Amino acid sequence: MTGGGRSFPAEETVARIVRAEILALSAYAVAKPDTDGKPWTKIDAMENPYPLPDAVRARVSAALARVAINRYPDGSAAGVERALRSALGIPEAAGLLLGNGSDELIQIIVSALARPGAVVLAPEPSFVMYRMDALYASVRFVGVPLRPDFSLDRGAMLAAIARESPAAIFLAYPNNPTANLFAEGDVEAILAAARGLVVIDEAYYAFADASFLGRVPEFPNLLVLRTLSKVGMAGIRLGYAVAAPAWIAELNKVRQPYNVNALTQAAVEALLSDSAWIAEQAASIRAERARLESALAQLPDVRVYPTQTNFVLVRVNDADRIFDGLKARRILIKNLHGWHPLLANCLRITVGTPAENDSLLSALSALESAK
Ligand code: PMP
Numbered sequence: 420m421t422g423g424g425r426s427f428p429a430e431e432t433v434a435r436i437v438r439a440e441i442l443a444l445s446a447y448a449v450a451k452p453d454t455d456g457k458p459w460t461k462i463d464a465m466e467n468p469y470p471l472p473d474a475v476r477a478r479v480s481a482a483l484a485r486v487a488i489n490r491y492p493d494g495s496a497a498g499v500e501r502a503l504r505s506a507l508g509i510p511e512a513a514g515l516l517l518g519n520g521s522d523e524l525i526q527i528i529v530s531a532l533a534r535p536g537a538v539v540l541a542p543e544p545s546f547v548m549y550r551m552d553a554l555y556a557s558v559r560f561v562g563v564p565l566r567p568d569f570s571l572d573r574g575a576m577l578a579a580i581a582r583e584s585p586a587a588i589f590l591a592y593p594n595n596p597t598a599n600l601f602a603e604g605d606v607e608a609i610l611a612a613a614r615g616l617v618v619i620d621e622a623y624y625a626f627a628d629a630s631f632l633g634r635v636p637e638f639p640n641l642l643v644l645r646t647l648s649k650v651g652m653a654g655i656r657l658g659y660a661v662a663a664p665a666w667i668a669e670l671n672k673v674r675q676p677y678n679v680n681a682l683t684q685a686a687v688e689a690l691l692s693d694s695a696w697i698a699e700q701a702a703s704i705r706a707e708r709a710r711l712e713s714a715l716a717q718l719p720d721v722r723v724y725p726t727q728t729n730f731v732l733v734r735v736n737d738a739d740r741i742f743d744g745l746k747a748r749r750i751l752i753k754n755l756h757g758w759h760p761l762l763a764n765c766l767r768i769t770v771g772t773p774a775e776n777d778s779l780l781s782a783l784s785a786l787e788s789a790k
Contacts, residue, residue, distance in 0.1 A: 440554055460750040460778055462769040465595070465623075465730050467651040467704065469772065472696045475689075482689035483682055492681035499679060499687045503659055506691040507645075513635045514667030519678050521622060521646040521658030524670075525589070526552045528618060528642070528660070531673045532586040533558045540585035542571055544596060544759040546620065549589040561585065567761060569597035569724065571605040577612050586615040592631065593623045596755055596767045598726035600627055610638050616666065620644040623728040625701040626708070635661050642666055649729055650697050652690060655683045704729050708770045714780050715768075718787060730769045738764040744786040750779055 434442065462468075471479065496517050509515060518524035525548050529539055533556040541549040543562035553560035563579045566572050571590075580588070588609060593600045610617050617640055619631045624645055632643045642662035647655065657679065660670065712731055716723045722734040735741050738756035745752055753767040768779065 438557075444554075457749065460771065460775045462771045462775060462779065463751045463753045463767070464653075465649055465728070465769050466653050467649060467700055467729070468770070468775060469651060469700050469703070471651065471690075475693070475696055478689045478692065479686050482685045486681050486685045488681065490681070492677050492679065492684055494676045496679045496684050499657070499684050502688045502691040506694040508632065509659075509661055510633060510635050512664075513661045514664035516660040516662075516667045516670050516674065517679050518658040518660065518674070519680075519683075520648060520656040521620065521644050521660075522548055523656075523678060524644055524658050524660045525549065525618075525620075526555065527670050527673045528587060528616070529553055529558060530556045531670050532616065534586065537586040538583045539587050539589065540579055540583060541589040541591075542576065542594070544755075544762055545589070546591045546595045546622075558586075565594075565597065565761060569594065569599050569761070571601045571609075573605045573608055576605070576609055580609065580612045584614055587618055588613055588615065589618045589620060591620045591622065592629075593627050593727040595622065595728065596730075596732060596753070596758075596762070596765075598724055598728045598730060598732045598767075600629055600727040603629060606631070610641060613640055616640055616642055616662075618642045618644055622646050623649055625650045625697070626705055626729045627727040629727075632661060635663070639663055647687070647690075651700055652687075655686050655690075657683055657687055704770050707773060707776055710773075711768070711770055711776050711780075714776075715783075718780075718783055720787070721783070730767050732765055732767055734763075734765050736764065738766050741766060741783070741786060744789075745779070745782055748778075748782045748785075750782055752779075 499517055500515055503509060503515065516524065518527065529552040538559050538561055539549060539553040540561045540563065542565050550560045550562065561579055561583050563572065563575050590601060590606060592606065619641065621630055621632065621643055624630050631641060635641055635643055642660055644658065644660050646658040708726060708729065708731065712723055712726065715721050715731060715733055720736045724732040726732065738754055742752065742754040755762040755765040755767055770776065
């Protein structure tokens with residue numbers, strides 16, 4: 420039948436066919452503050468607040484104009500690989516896999532390891548996609564609570580590793596949403612104890628004082644995950660995994676043939692042909708972060724946690740009140756209250772431009788005095 424007439428009662432079939440754990444989910448809600456057309460201060464998603472420098476923008480635009488959009492992209496994205504290797508210090512001997520954001524790489528890793536009975540393990544609270552991708556792949560997820568100061572509970576992690584023998588352990592380094600870098604010795608102990616893959620997710624590497632990237636050749640079970648998203652290029656969706664070639668060869672089989680589209684490939688080559696701007700923007704963000712941290716710490720009833728990322732985690736007396744009050748002033752941050760018991764009354768604030776940070780600070784002071 421075409422058009423009109425009978426409607427399709429899909430709900431009954433959907434409920435019978437789709438897996439119960441998927442039916443129970445709600446789709447990932449991305450906050451969209453711009454629907455009414457008025458400007459918002461959007462400091463909720465760890466984006467770099469700065470636009471591309473003019474010269475870089477011109478380079479990208481010329482490169483995009485040349486892309487043969489009628490053709491499939493280069494499936495191996497060889498030009499992007501070359502650009503990443505020369506711009507971002509990837510060890511020569513290590514293998515490299517590109518993804519449509521590091522989100523896709525997490526999904527590829529979990530699905531490649533999803534044997535019956537496989538376990539994925541991560542400390543919690545951490546990046547929620549480790550748990551979600553395990554669920555999508557029907558892999559059991561084991562979360563090990565962090566300590567109240569958000570450090571790794573080394574004993575609990577090692578006990579869980581011995582008990583569960585996880586196929587993969589995910590460590591966000593620095594961690595989202597707690598903003599801290601785990602102790603290097605704890606991570607090394609996990610690398611030594613793990614019989615499966617240890618994924619060190621360095622999404623925030625540009626704002627941190629430590630990295631495991633250079634140590635990939637040292638550990639046969641280490642995969643370092645990175646992304647261009649936090650360093651000014653979230654819109655193009657490019658993540659990369661660095662590990663022993665034997666790991667990369669298998670993960671590459673799970674990848675969709677054209678997962679990095681032609682526009683992204685052309686853009687990355689143009690964006691990285693001079694990468695000084697990335698370091699300069701990251702340095703500005705780190706400087707603003709320091710200013711924001713100390714200004715936040717001056718506010719009464721705000722506890723600021725140490726950060727090695729482009730966001731600041733704070734604990735307040737009433738996170739819902741502050742979140743709603745900022746929203747009423749057109750400032751969007753992330754309310755973590757209710758996510759995990761360790762995050763009670765916590766808020767996550769992305770470092771914005773100096774002007775954005777100023778409006779956040781003055782709104783917070785206003786909310787404080789309106790109490
Ligand atoms: N890992 C961590 C720890 C993150 O916080 C994020 C983004 N929030 C990602 C990975 C995914 O980043 P993307 O898909 O943009 O590369």
